[in-house]
Amino acid sequence: MTSHRLSSGGLIDRSAPLNFRFDGKSYSGFKGDTLASALVANGVKLVGRSFKYHRPRGILTAGSEEPNALIELRSGARREPNTKATTAELYEGLEAASQNRWPSLNFDVMSVNQLFAPIFVAGFYYKTFMWPAKFWEAIYEPAIRRAAGLGRAAGIADPDYYDKAWAHYDVLIAGSGPTGLAAALAAGRTGARVILCEEDFTPGGRLIADGGTIDGMPAAEWLSRTLAELGSLPDVRIMTRTTLFGVYDGGTYGAIERVNDHVPSPPEHQVRQRLWRIVAKRCVVAAGALERPIVFAGNDAPGVMMASAMRSYIARYAAAPAKRMALFTNNEDGWRTVETALGAGLQVAAVIDARAEISPAHRSLASKGGFPVLHGSVSGIDGGKNGVRKISVSLTGGARAEVEADGLAVSGGWNPTVGLTSYHRGRPKWRDDIAAFVPDGAPPGMVAAGAANGAFGLGACLREGFAAGVTAARDAGHGNGSGSTPVADDEAFSLTPLWHVAGKGKAFVDQQHDVTASDIELAQREGFESVEHLKRYTTLGMATDQGKTSNVAGLAIMAAVTGKSIPETGTTIYRPPYVPVAIGAFAGHHRDETFHATRLTPSHHWAAEQGAIFVDTGLWKRAQWYPRAGEKDWLESVTREVKAVRGGVGFCDVSTLGKIDVHGADAGAFLDRVYINTFSNLAVGKARYGLMLREDGIVYDDGTTSRLAEDHYFLTTTTAKAGLVMQHLEFCRQVLFPELDVQLTSVSDQWAQFSIAGPKTRDLLKEIVDPSEDLSNEGFPFMGAREVALRGGVKARLFRISFSGEMAFEISVPARYGEAMARNLMIAGHPFGVTPYGTEALGVMRIEKGHVAGPELSGTTTAADLGLGKMMSTKKDFIGRVMAGREALIAADRQVVVGIKPTDKARRLRSGAHIIPKGQTPGPDNDQGYVTSVCFSPTSDHWIGLALVERGRERIGEIVHAHDPLRGEDYDVEICNPVFYDPDGGRQRG
């Protein structure tokens, strides 16, 4: 048995001992322990060092509000900094280390900071470290950064997995104490779908440690009966190890389930944690209340503990935080700790009660327990890193006393947990009778009950919980359930507010951030009186405990210094999450290669077989080029592919283009309104290039659209804009022009589409298309489009369009034939040297041909900038028409698309270089444009590019300077016609 383990009692499983290590030293505990309770049981008092002054700290609480007992849990890639020992479940082999100390917890060099404490007051850094300016980044800041922070993150990729799930319930209940269980019973019995989230690994809340009598039976028995009944209801779910952390609009709640944090590592195929998005019609916040400290000098010494926490350690974990304890309380409830301690056979040195009167029952308890009751306040602690030894007391009336004890329980009253109810900027309201804030202005559908609502008695909790459950179920559409409210007595509760005991020495308000009462006074003196200023200036409440034990005390002290009341002083805005949540949990499985979905083209696996190199284009993987053995780099492969197309025939999977079926009697009229050019007059069997503007007159997207029937067009978009164009067209159809008879269907995934290009395209196609189809220039002229039969009976759509400038077709087959199509093209094209080509070669050929693409359609260019101004119809209205005519969009000095070529033909061009007039020093005033797209043109045998250049079209032939300081390059280029290849277009028409 460990030194501070009680010989009996508690909810620990004494048959399951567990070994663990803290700071390298071995200890043992039991199943059912937290790391904190196991440390208590082993008599460990010093567990951490504070943020700024590196003061020794012990365990203050027994829950997720813990400010001090923060440790690094686990090791290696699983190291979890700032983990609360008070919520970490013990498991066999657990490893934990204290943090923010060097070289050891016991001897921490940085505790020298305490010597500078007179200087290191709130906000001191705003007043210094300013001279010389360069010293900030070089010296001061690195030192501050090293000193700040608490634990160390792993610094290695997280090896565990997370997932996310949705849940839908009528009633969501936060907390499984008496209030939450009563609410669950009431709602569950109506048949409502109920989910109850409990942060702890054991349901029961304060019932576990504080007991009581409910419906005439011991609380433990009532608890197990209630859990059994709830378990028998099919639509009631109790989730332990699950914290409700946030409430979002529309009755959506965030909860984090710690699925496998209580084991060394998650079993195979299981996640570490799961993020729940719970959609609930009603929510009952039964999250209880948190006991609050009283601020006094030395209140941060190890061994000073919240009174309720001390009860939990003794009653729930059978671990004694102190063998001879003292209690400092300002209320009735604190005394329960004395009862619990005495009941466990521990000694009580004294009770220091700030109230003028105590009850006769407690007075007789004191005489029975043989300890004095001192009326007054604790004014100082004598003790060090090994814990409390002596307690100084200022007695009412001015005298002083001392109490020898090895632990001090403190109770300053209780603060309802108002976080969840305040996340929609609801401001809690002050209640004088309990001297605490209670929820007000909760989000729609949410209600607080029990201690979370300021009802501290057991009977009141059960009543409020049960009533809230009934109401919630009814509001969610369920009738009455059976059964009645569980009954229990209400304990007496009297409290004399006491926030701060004046005294010598540092009195901590926010223990984690080392914010003292005098820091608050200083902030007030300097004008930081608003609570939000106070928080920001002193960092009060901004630590990992989110101020759960410090916020209210902080503003009470501020209220006292400013002479305002506490409600006048107000609270800061409450912000989620209620407890810190691992970033990995919010990400779920969206990490690494599964960060986003991947779209594969119909010929993807075939291309992979060919050894294609793939490039990410949006969500797509596209074949970028197809390297062949012996080729030294991508450029060699791409050049080969281009030459093969220009000299023979090649093909490329262009299925990534957006494809939309446009049906309806008004399809043509509709297209006239969304494109700048006219489509209603397009003949059936023909394709036309179209350009769309945004309503602000800027180019949105382009593509070819074919008319397959009188009332059926087939529209293509760029790969990048496919989804957005569909959305835009639906907007036009449904909102702008609802009178038109048009139907839109995305057929992007229905068709595998290939571009087949090169002078031998027709030869190849003849092998693949049914011989009855006329592919001659007369029978299938440039910009023709129609359905054809392929050999073997598959039907395809054939379009005589060209992006490469060659004699070319695009052919669509139903997508499941896509892979066969690629194989068949290889077979059919074999005699003609057919070559698959990727997006790089596609890009080279479009640049050679002067076709604009993504880099030129940048969202800032007009049709005229792109050299397509003449396409704008003057005979009809279309989206963007009016705004395109604004003065700045038609200004003569706009940057327009031109070609560029280097004067030194050996020179490589790069996109992103800027265009500067020759002979001038580059500067903001002569920055006349930039290079948008470049490639090595196998056809020209040198690099070529497209650029946006001021007045470019007037400057064809001018030599300008390509300025690229980023890459240390400067060279001359000639502005030229953007169409480098076959400017007459004879090849594509031939």
Added chain:
Amino acid sequence: MAEFSWETRSPLDRALVAGPNGASGDAGVSLTEIRNFDLVQVMARRGKAAEMAEAAKARFGVAAPETPNAVGAADATLIWSGPDQFLALSTGGKHSIEALAPGFTGSASLSDQSHARVLISISGAKARTMLAKLSSIDLHPDVFGVGAAAATSMDHTSVTLWRGADRDGQAVFNLLVFATFAESLWHTILDSAAEYGVEIGHPEELA
């Protein structure tokens, strides 16, 4: 003359490996792909919803769904896909787009989706639990009963989901997924299901 084959290939051809997957023991989730179907999107022309409904009734013998439901006809399933539109799922060419077109002339626009989607069947004791990781909609049996359908998203990807007839007392969820996303979503489903144990069946033909 070159010889070539027009063998079709499902987008899940590589990804689907029949057999057990994930945790060992009794599989909580059964997964397979249903292949070989005709799928036609039928959208009413402006002002022609009633005419489309009549045409559908004449063609399939049942009324097309006007709310998010899947309706079984003798030889087809009609799945709601949006206001005044539905998907006709069938096999054997009986209700291919060519076969349907004459009956809907003037009342609806038809678009072939047979190759645009992959059909995945999900069942098993943990199917609903697993789907809760992917789907934001409520699949509780009281809410999403047999025949319920939804146009929704999973993993940011549009899907059509409907509940077929129960099999062995277990719910069966049918999922139409866009073909180019299918492999990616398949892996996501497997990841989500792994902890429950998965039995991946050999692809089946649409019955």
Added chain:
Amino acid sequence: MKYSIFSLARAALSGHKNWQRTWRDAAPKDRYDVVIIGGGGHGLATAWFLASEFGMKNVAVLEKGWIGSGNAGRNTTIIRSNYGLPGNTGFYELSMKLWERMEQDLNYNAMVSQRGVLNLYHSDAQRDAYARRGNTMRINGIDAELLDQPALKKMLPFLNFDHARFPVQGGLLQRRGGTARHDAVAWGYAHAASELGVDIIQNCEVTGFVRDANGKVTGVETSRGRIGAGKVGMAVAGSSSRVADMAGLRLPIESHVLQAFVSEAIKPLIPGVMTFGAGHFYVSQSDKGGLVFGGDIDGYNSYAQRGNLPVMEDVCEGGMAIIPMIGRVRLLRQWGGIMDMSMDGSPIIDKTPVDGLYLNAGWCYGGFKATPGSGLVFAHLIARDESHKEAARFRLDRFRTGAVIDEKGQGAQPNLH
């Protein structure tokens, strides 16, 4: 009261009892030469520049709540001048240069920390776009470097190089970029402006404009009474439309919510500011140790100052995708601010059609880094009645003429900027 290590040490001897208010707690006078509406960073900086650069000391800053309570206190603290379009480039560099001397100018340590701002790229197209932008910066005399993947691996070895959905190819780095302590910026300007005689009036909400017979603005109605003014400047980003409405103006602005997040404090992990464009995620680490991160705006008009869960998930997904070591680091706090999203993503600093009323608005989420520059050019506009040369393009009529400054190329759709 001069702030220094010496004054601090002296104060320590007296238990810090002698510190004065950081700024005077002024009561409103009847009339000021200039009234600035909005006690955020921009309003306070404007007041300080009016007093220090333009000799106008009869100035009041009116704040409806507590100073710095808007976006000044609710941002991810990044400063940079890596903009690519004329109008923005010069302005943000002006601002950057002012950041570099701010603490000495103000005698207040705002922890301006030039630890570098890096934008990652994942494709040739992104690289080209960054090259264009980086060259613009260089041509404007601003530092910029284009890093390739090996350089990045050395600098940020923890990025996901091996299992990335969108592999990192390189990045555009501005070493002079970095972060500053956001609240301290507001306090610093308030401190320095107050020392020069500017009245900073908190809890004073403007409820209307006072106009003369010609329509000229001659003052404001407030919750603390009428205050006369020679000129009135609006610097109320987030509330611009609401305040402009009191003067009968409609603006090319929508209010949107942008979330930001901070993790628990940990020992130094991430050196500078890093943005992951392919994943809507950016991050830096504060001096206190928290990872400060964010992503895209929530996407819909909102004055509610709270964020939604899907965007929060989206941001964390981006974070995990690019820095998988942050999986076990815990998110501590989330908050949402109201963004003045303009129609081209760039700000407006101009006279309004209402005589005597000057507008500083539309900062989207670029407002924090602009604070000192905005203060200077807005003060210039108010004092001289003409635009500062680095703000000449931030005209209100640019939407009418088409001379927009659209860095993202998204057009008149604010939620996409």
Added chain:
Amino acid sequence: MRIICPFCGERELGEFTYLGDAKPVRPAADAGEDAVYDYVYLRDNIAGVMDENWYHGGGCRAWLKVTRNTLTHEISGVEAAAGAGARQVAK
């Protein structure tokens, strides 16, 4: 936030895309530059109840007019765009 799609029922935010104020009406072809400028660029930017265009792209692809309070995010009404279904719409 959750939006009740008139066709699909209640769905979560992630299925929808936002466009903005639904009040401005696209001016007639001959309305002139000022009218179009107003339509494209100026916004009431209402702090309160506002009609907005939302797209159910992750569901039935209907455009919706959602009445929503920008101060509280409360949604008080949703209706389908005039052209969402097949019903006849007068010009």
